[in-house]
Amino acid sequence: MGNSKIVGRFAPSPSGRLHLGNMLSSLLAWLDVRSLGGTMLFRLEDLDPERSFKVYADLMAEDLLWLGLDWEEGWHPDGGENYAQGSRSALYEDAFQRLKDMGLLYSCYCSRAQRLAASAPHPGEMRDCGCGCRTMTDVNRRLMEKNGRLPAVKVHVPDTEITFTDGHYGPQVFSFRSGYDDFIVRRADSVFAYQLAVSYDDALMGVTRVVRARDLMDSTPKQIWLMEQLGYPPLTYCHGPLLVAGGGRKMSKRDGDLNMEALRRQHTPETLCGKLAYLAGLLPEPAPIKAIDLVPLFSWDKVKKDGIFLPDGLF
Numbered sequence: 001m002g003n004s005k006i007v008g009r010f011a012p013s014p015s016g017r018l019h020l021g022n023m024l025s026s027l028l029a030w031l032d033v034r035s036l037g038g039t040m041l042f043r044l045e046d047l048d049p050e051r052s053f054k055v056y057a058d059l060m061a062e063d064l065l066w067l068g069l070d071w072e073e074g075w076h077p078d079g080g081e082n083y084a085q086g087s088r089s090a091l092y093e094d095a096f097q098r099l100k101d102m103g104l105l106y107s108c109y110c111s112r113a114q115r116l117a118a119s120a121p122h123p124g125e126m127r128d129c130g131c132g133c134r135t136m137t138d139v140n141r142r143l144m145e146k147n148g149r150l151p152a153v154k155v156h157v158p159d160t161e162i163t164f165t166d167g168h169y170g171p172q173v174f175s176f177r178s179g180y181d182d183f184i185v186r187r188a189d190s191v192f193a194y195q196l197a198v199s200y201d202d203a204l205m206g207v208t209r210v211v212r213a214r215d216l217m218d219s220t221p222k223q224i225w226l227m228e229q230l231g232y233p234p235l236t237y238c239h240g241p242l243l244v245a246g247g248g249r250k251m252s253k254r255d256g257d258l259n260m261e262a263l264r265r266q267h268t269p270e271t272l273c274g275k276l277a278y279l280a281g282l283l284p285e286p287a288p289i290k291a292i293d294l295v296p297l298f299s300w301d302k303v304k305k306d307g308i309f310l311p312d313g314l315f
């Protein structure tokens with residue numbers, strides 16, 4: 001019997017074709033919710049107009065469905081625009097105004113590298129500058145603006161600890177250092193940043209379970225804290241293991257070798273699903289299986305925790 005209170009989501013950014021790592025996370029998100037009798041929604045994370053393409057959005061939806069991963073609610077190639085972040089700026093503006101009214105926001109005039117961090121929610125790209133912009137004098141601020149420096153907007157965090165229990169990795173403790181861990185909520189080009197949009201959307205859309213890859217673990221305390229400021233309770237977060245490509249690097253949409261275009265040429269949905277389930281730890285062998293037949297076999301206890309290196313010859 002379905003449990004209407006459990007809602008998970010696919011939240012892909014249409015900046016390239018989905019790769020093997022994205023498919024693994026999507027499969028885990030779907031299995032998590034289906035095994036609990038909940039529903040899935042598809043939210044298109046096309047916040048960044050320069051890196052979002054409709055053609056990839058369409059292909060992402062098609063690739064998920066090809067593998068047997070479906071959703072009840074949300075964006076699809078022929079509609080559901082209100083589930084596309086690119087058309088939700090007015091909502092993010094509301095959240096932004098509320099944070100502003102609480103005195104939590106300030107303009108940050110730091111370099112492009114730091115501004116880009118707001119659109120790249122992955123560790124390593126998520127530098128923060130621990131800058132002096134928050135206490136900048138009005139004279140300096142006017143000088144910056146006279147010189148054409150457009151500010152990003154950051155939220156100021158206090159010295160605090162954020163704790164939560166990850167559904168897969170267990171108890172987590174993150175320390176915020178006031179000033180250093182401030183993060184961007186609106187970029188200098190006025191595009192709302194990932195942290196604001198994703199957490200506000202999860203709250204507004206009634207998502208109860210966020211399942212995503214472990215490289216986003218560092219974003220979770222920021223999202224929990226932001227939502228707390230806006231009056232929303234934390235959700236359940238389950239991070240999944242990362243797939244590690246050749247040479248020990250993290251997989252990226254920029255890698256052509258293991259994206260869905262290449263994978264679909266060499267696999268049926270069942271053969272790919274079996275290999276993903278085997279990599280995750282859900283099957284002892286990479287034997288073909290339908291996604292739906294994995295539902296009764298799914299349990300987080302079986303899912304690996306360490307980074308998963310691709311065995312030679314599997315793909």
Ligand code: GLU
Pocket residue numbers: 011012013045198211212216
């Ligand atoms: N849109 C993000 C990505 O494709 C995922 C964000 C999330 O799951 O919170 O990497």
